[in-house]
Amino acid sequence: MIALRPRIERLVEAGLGASAGLSIAATALLVVTMALEVTRFFAEVTPAQVLFDTVWAPLFAAPRYGIWPLLLGTVVTTLLAVAVALPLGLLSAVFLAELASPRTRRWLKPTLEVLAGVPTIAYGFFALTIVTPALQRVLPDLPGLNTLSPGLVMGVMITPLFGSIAEDALVAVPNALREASLALGANRLRTLALVVLPAARPGLRAALALAASRAMGETMIVAIAAGPSATMTAYIAQVGLGDVPAETTAFRTLFVVGAVLFALTLTLNQLARRGR
């Protein structure tokens, strides 16, 4: 009976280690799946066709595989989102880190976090049914499915993410720097602009990279409000909805686009980790 203990201990440790190993297996599955299909794709299609063609029409009789239109769509919506989230998130971070009283912080911070908890399908629906018509009143030429509306809504969605990490970056700036600046006669605004923000720059860059990565990978908002083939994620969702027969070049475009998306978000995430 007593001799059983060490055996149980080793079994438990092996089991737990296996669980940890499963997480590696998950990544392996991800990478292997994409690598496999991408390799098979490039057996049929040359990289030049993907890099140098300007039309994305993989499902047609005369297929064209230029990835730039999809990439451009993703970049446009991401930039729009960041353009919204950067000022709003930074100023909220400044407010929470530098200007708000502890009492305000206690209720404000969780309230802002609620924004991040709204399901993305709700944001997408909001973009399609409320934001797009409102924008159409200002820009009558705006088509019902466009990239402006989801871009702006995504900006609101990633604002709390950016704001939260930016706030961490600001809080991490040692108080000594602030006190020194104030002691030298600068007011709070100058301290903020000339001392705190520059000191927090690496953390702020990390926050930006992470927020951009999140916007890039967002699917539901663009799938509903931007239409198919507007961005990389919308394309993946659209083709997934239909059923292009597997084992075809057209099907493999899913994985090529997925691989590009993975590479881009991975790069951004790595940049973010470096800065924290």
Add this chain to the structure above:
Amino acid sequence: MSAAASSSRGERGLLAACVFAVAAPLLVLSVLVVGVVVQAAPHLDLEFLLSGPSRFADRAGIYPAALGSLALIALTAALAVPVGVGAAIYLQEYAGRGRWARLVETNIATLAGVPSVLYGLVGLEVFVRAVGLGRSLASGALTLAMLALPIVIIAAREALRAVPHELREAGLALGATRWQMVWQVVLPVAAPGILTGIILATSRALGEAAPLLVLGAVVFVSDPPTGWSSPFTALPLQVFQWASRPQEAFAQAAAAGIVVLMVTLLMLNAAAIVLRDRARRRGA
């Protein structure tokens, strides 16, 4: 204008800008919520909760989607929680700082940042096609479990890390083996935090539609799933389907579905926050 006066003007301007920046997203959120609730109001009744989809918008209901979501996240949790908590325990209590441990940690951080739609691609290739599970509850749960796994691991790890070192040392000093110490000392203390992590991962899985779309959403499913291999639908999928239909009445149904989804998520997140507070107070 003296330097002091202009600088305090600048400060006031900054304050105003900050308040605007904080208020604007909250305002947008209020417009979203009010807009959705107003659109949903005529459709939101008991019948909506109890009936299935229909080609008649006014008869369309969310019952199979709600139960499908429930079954889906229950299965996802059953898959992701034991593996995730186990991995976190291993990393925190057993693994030390070696190369293997660091590899696993980097790996988990990578997984956590992968866009959810890519998990759908993997699920499609591996579970639906290669393993042959088809578009069933099992495929959906396995895919979402892959998505939830890094979230569970990271949250559980945080909870385990928060357990004071003294407790571990006391347990070991009293002669417990490592596993006895973990099971009887560390886990009970970390439990609320781990539970918070489980709830967060679950609420994330509940709201995710993108991977399920890529798996191949079946459009008309009027019954809740009955087993691993059943076709299924889920709340966000049903909402997406209704939102895609141009008739105004279906937009109302979609809004009603979103209200149900948001209320459920709100309750889950509130539970997580309560648990997190309890864990903090316990630790203090």
Add this chain to the structure above:
Amino acid sequence: MSRSAPLVLALAAALSACPTRQPKPLVQIDGSSTVYPIAEAVAEEYQRAHPGARVTVAVSGTGGGLNRLCAGEVDVATASRPIEASERKACAARGVDYVELPVAYDGLVVAVHPSNTWANSITVAELRALWAPEAQERVLRWSDIRTGWPDQRLSLFGPGVGSGTYDYFTQAVVGRTRSSRSDFAASEDDNALVSGVAGDPNALGFFGYVYFESNRARLKALAVDDGDARNGVGAVAPSRESIREGRYQPLARPLFIYVSRASAERPEVGALVDFWLIQGAALAAELGEVPLPEVVSVRVADRFARRVTGSAFARPGAQVGLSVEALAEALR
């Protein structure tokens, strides 16, 4: 000492173990977005009449549905065009026999935004010039289609490449299946096309008549002139009558379901298909599809009863311009 964690784990495990009741028989339908409204109506009414029956309907496109039928994954594939040679070969290779059953008649509507005042009709020649591969990046404005039309941006919408509607349109208009320009907003989901056209004053799109009928207030249909006096002089507007009478050419076509012969042996599948063939006409009419005339539906029911396999449309080009009478002949 909190024991909540093990409790939660146990609860999750219990919940996941719950659904092990005896699964009820399931009929799986997949295929065309055009046929989907009928399939959905049939599934709904069938379940209302037979509580306890389970039917699911997916929309993978005509191509996708037939693909899954030949892979043995679904029981019934819906299609907005007859099965093609490559698909027949795939089914034969897998040993899957199917019963081909027309279920309704449909028209392809060329739709524009209601505020479009300049276009009321369009000729097939203009449609061909508009949609042919050569039009890619060349026919970009309304004035490029017909002189006199305004010099405004043209916004095109059409079904995606998995769609039977797309296959049929390209065959009928351009002359070669799946041959068209590719710079248009493509979607497998006809609802998205309706939303797209209804949301853009410069839009032009094509999709099944069912989707036009249920969105009349938001769309305007163009009359189509095929230049063939036998079908009626001038442009013919799409309507149930013009489709049924065979005047709305070449954009009228039959809709099919393909039932896997092996699946048909299961009582639940046979019952559903019988229900469809009997009740389908009324449901189709309710939705705006043209139900098959009595003489044809009798032959179709007989075809299913005898489980006649194989396709009656083996010749290429046999599908375009198929009037109801020709359909009846083909089924004899």
